[in-house]
Structures are given as structure tokens and as C-alpha cells.
Amino acid sequence: MKESNGELNIGMSTEDIIEECKLFYFAGMETTSVLLTWTTIVLSMHPEWRELAREEVLNHFGRARPDFDRLSRLKIVTMIILYEVLRLYPPVIFLNRRAYKEIELGGIKYPAGVNLLMPLLFIHHDPTIWGKDASEFNPERFSEGISNASKYQTAFFPFGWGPRICIGQNFALLEAKMALCTILQRFSFELSPSYTHAPYTVITLRPEHGAQVKLKKL
Numbered sequence: 001m002k003e004s005n006g007e008l009n010i011g012m013s014t015e016d017i018i019e020e021c022k023l024f025y026f027a028g029m030e031t032t033s034v035l036l037t038w039t040t041i042v043l044s045m046h047p048e049w050r051e052l053a054r055e056e057v058l059n060h061f062g063r064a065r066p067d068f069d070r071l072s073r074l075k076i077v078t079m080i081i082l083y084e085v086l087r088l089y090p091p092v093i094f095l096n097r098r099a100y101k102e103i104e105l106g107g108i109k110y111p112a113g114v115n116l117l118m119p120l121l122f123i124h125h126d127p128t129i130w131g132k133d134a135s136e137f138n139p140e141r142f143s144e145g146i147s148n149a150s151k152y153q154t155a156f157f158p159f160g161w162g163p164r165i166c167i168g169q170n171f172a173l174l175e176a177k178m179a180l181c182t183i184l185q186r187f188s189f190e191l192s193p194s195y196t197h198a199p200y201t202v203i204t205l206r207p208e209h210g211a212q213v214k215l216k217k218l
């Protein structure tokens, strides 16, 4: 919003648009890229799921380019694999909020200005919410949808929650599905012996020593 000649101008300035473009680039590039990286690693560790996913992709598209309508109908790739990877390795591991006025949460009063950190990663791994196998890759838990995967419907929030929920979530999932389908149609892949499993965080959650994967053309 800008004021010019005493009148209120509602709209975006060139600077606003530049900042939005930067935000889309930073918020959208790295996150989707690490999601695909973890998916490749996890599917290499669990070849039975990799092959189930490949079968689904080949049944839907053969070798043809995946189309939007059928991408949204992929069950194993979308609901099962991508959701379970986002649960175990959420690219964004916590959300930050600042109280703008005094608030009470769970019987505790927080003064205005206090920073609250929502530990998304810990909640995604909590056995009291997800069961004893919380730290294991078990895509089956999403087979009846997100709301039936855990004790609380809101426990899965890789894209945040509420008014500031990720604006790019549908695009990100579509992009990840498209990329994963294209890879599965063309390559078999496995982890290289040099791969060391070491998730760590530099803004996003990523493999500390890289993701060495051997690709073989099918």
C-alpha cells in the first residue's frame, strides 16, 4: 500500500513484486529439491516401495509424459510415499510465531513479544502420536488418508497450518510427483556405498554428506 497525492493506493509496487519473487524462489526451490532428494534416498533404502511406485507409474502412464489429471490419482506415489517422506524428513523442521499480545496456551500464559517455536520435526516423530514405529518408514500409515494416519489429525503439517500455510503446497506436490514419475519411468537407482545417513539442518533438513545415488538407465 502506498500513499500518493494524499490518496491511498492499494496495489503492489515494483519492490513488493521483486520481494515476492525472491520469497517464492527461496521458499519453493530448496524445499522441493530436498523433498525429492530424501525421496530418492528413502526409496533406495526400501526397494520394495520403489518397485511398487514404479509399477503404479508404468500402469498409469507407461513411458508417456505424465499428465495433470492422472498425476492426482496416483495413490502409492502421492499419499503413501511423498507423505511418509514429508513426515520423516520435513524440509522445514519448525515454525516460528511471535505473540503480538498476551496469550494463554495449555494453561500457560505467554507475554506479548514472546517467540514460540513449533517443533514440526519432533511432532512428526512422536511415538505417542504415530505409534511405536514412528521413526520407521511405513507408508502404509497413510493408506487411509492423512486424518487416519495418526492420533491427531493436525499432527502432520509439513506445509504449516492456518493462515500462513504454504501457498505453494499443491504446486510443490505436483512438481515432486512429476519429477519422481519421470525418474521412475527411466531409471533404476540405489544408494552408493559412500552414502552416510546424516540428516542435518541448514535452514532446510538435508543429508549432511550429500546423496550419492547410482542411477541405471532402464
Ligand code: HEM
Binding pocket: 023, 024, 027, 028, 029, 031, 032, 035, 090, 091, 092, 095, 096, 157, 158, 159, 160, 161, 163, 164, 165, 166, 167, 168, 169, 171, 172
Ligand atoms: C516440499 C515443498 C515445500 C515445503 C515443505 C514448504 C513448507 C512451507 C512451510 C512449513 C511454510 C509455512 C511457514 C510458517 O508458517 O511460518 C511455507 C510457507 C510458504 N511457502 Fe512453502 N513449502 C514448499 C514449497 C513451496 C513452493 C513450491 C512455493 C512457491 C512456489 C512455496 C512458497 C511459500 C510461501 C510464499 C510461503 C509463505 C506464505 C505466507 O506466509 O503467507 N513453498 N512453506
